[in-house]
Amino acid sequence: MSKIVVGLSGGVDSSVAAAVLHNQGHDVIGLTLWLMKGKGQCCSEGMVDAAQLCADLGLRYEVVDSRELFEQNIVDYLVAGYSQGVTPLPCSQCNRTVKFGPMLDYARTHLDTDQIATGHYARITRADTGRYELRRAVDRQKDQSYFLYDLTQEQLAASRFPLGEQTKAETRRVAAELGLHTAEKPESQDLCLVEQHGSMQKFLDRYLAPKPGDIVDTSGVVLGQHRGIHHYTIGQRKGLGIAAPQPLYVVALDAARNRVVVGERTSGQQSECGVQRVNWVSIAPPQSPVRVQVQIRYRSAAIAATVIPLSVADALAPSARLIFDEPQFGLTPGQAAVWYDETDRLLGGGLIEPFQTAAAGLAEASLVPAPQTVPQNPKAPEP
Numbered sequence: 001m002s003k004i005v006v007g008l009s010g011g012v013d014s015s016v017a018a019a020v021l022h023n024q025g026h027d028v029i030g031l032t033l034w035l036m037k038g039k040g041q042c043c044s045e046g047m048v049d050a051a052q053l054c055a056d057l058g059l060r061y062e063v064v065d066s067r068e069l070f071e072q073n074i075v076d077y078l079v080a081g082y083s084q085g086v087t088p089l090p091c092s093q094c095n096r097t098v099k100f101g102p103m104l105d106y107a108r109t110h111l112d113t114d115q116i117a118t119g120h121y122a123r124i125t126r127a128d129t130g131r132y133e134l135r136r137a138v139d140r141q142k143d144q145s146y147f148l149y150d151l152t153q154e155q156l157a158a159s160r161f162p163l164g165e166q167t168k169a170e171t172r173r174v175a176a177e178l179g180l181h182t183a184e185k186p187e188s189q190d191l192c193l194v195e196q197h198g199s200m201q202k203f204l205d206r207y208l209a210p211k212p213g214d215i216v217d218t219s220g221v222v223l224g225q226h227r228g229i230h231h232y233t234i235g236q237r238k239g240l241g242i243a244a245p246q247p248l249y250v251v252a253l254d255a256a257r258n259r260v261v262v263g264e265r266t267s268g269q270q271s272e273c274g275v276q277r278v279n280w281v282s283i284a285p286p287q288s289p290v291r292v293q294v295q296i297r298y299r300s301a302a303i304a305a306t307v308i309p310l311s312v313a314d315a316l317a318p319s320a321r322l323i324f325d326e327p328q329f330g331l332t333p334g335q336a337a338v339w340y341d342e343t344d345r346l347l348g349g350g351l352i353e354p355f356q357t358a359a360a361g362l363a364e365a366s367l368v369p370a371p372q373t374v375p376q377n378p379k380a381p382e383p
């Protein structure tokens with residue numbers, strides 16, 4: 001039996017993960033990363049529920065103050081990204097740099113173990129080559145592998161996902177059978193920051209001052225005014241405030257000119273895109289193109305595509321080109337493209353690059369903003 005540190009958010013999933021491992025005879029230590037300044041779900045009620053769970057099961061419980069790390073790696077990253085016209089995906093970045101990495105460090109340094117577990121719905125297997133593979137969860141509705149594409153081999157080697165083989169309904173049933181007080185706790189519906197602030201816009205409004213500009217069509221004709229490009233996302237149709245005979249969508253965010261570019265659905269279609277900060281997971285970085293099924297958003301259907309690996313020599317920042325079998329609408333710079341094989345193995349993923357739209361004269365934005373580009377926080381939340 002092993003000593004395992006289980007990340008506890010205070011929700012039913014991590015409660016069951018901890019209880020199951022405990023019932024299997026492992027020496028379980030509950031750990032909550034205190035992430036948010038202000039009273040977020042995980043950081044007030046969540047900690048109380050996690051502490052209660054550990055008391056009920058007789059587990060040691062730890063809280064690690066990770067608020068500064070979360071602020072630097074997630075809040076600043078989001079604010080800088082949105083101000084540059086990209087729509088960053090915080091969850092995969094959070095998993096790699098705020099949760100799994102630091103949790104593993106803490107487990108090794110303070111708790112004398114290199115094993116961690118979470119309530120994520122995904123599965124880890126080991127190939128004959130010794131490589132750790134990430135697979136979709138058995139419960140496809142709950143599958144969270146998309147958010148885990150950026151984990152390193154070291155992190156996967158240390159991690160367990162006890163819920164990967166079961167459905168959410170089974171998790172709730174186990175929680176009820178074990179009498180866990182979190183059994184009936186409602187599902188979180190959105191990003192933790194969105195849940196805390198009510199909406200992504202309300203969160204961003206705390207950091208980014210309004211910066212009105214033009215809404216233009218793809219040939220540059222001004223159609224209206226916007227309140228700041230951070231209020232918009234690629235593919236958005238509602239809330240543009242423009243009367244047009246045909247439906248218009250946001251097809252690009254031009255930070256350099258502070259413009260929102262709109263067009264008909266066909267003008268927002270792309271047959272390929274660049275991907276940066278690629279992480280190859282279940283297979284070693286390939287030297288030649290790979291046929292894949294790719295997801296360009298968490299809930300989007302997987303689509304057939306070919307990944308062409310680029311800059312293989314640069315192991316720290318490999319990039320790739322994705323060529324879709326059919327043109328795709330709604331490719332959003334900053335979101336993750338995550339690719340799988342025909343079964344359920346997550347092969348790799350990376351961040352969709354800002355595209356060059358010659359017609360709209362867009363400037364390229366960086367997905368990895370320099371810290372000094374982060375605007376001063378006009379009204380930061382109270383710690």
Ligand SMILES: Nc1ncnc2c1ncn2[C@@H]1O[C@H](COP(=O)(O)OP(=O)(O)OP(=O)(O)O)[C@@H](O)[C@H]1O
Pocket residue numbers: 006007008009010011012013014015031032033034035042099117118119120187188
């Ligand atoms: N603040 C935190 N500290 C430690 N571990 C966390 C924290 N937040 C999330 N986790 C871990 O990551 C897993 C997935 O987190 P996510 O936010 O997706 O929650 P979830 O799927 O709603 O799960 P839960 O029901 O446990 O809240 C959790 O089950 C938990 O193990």
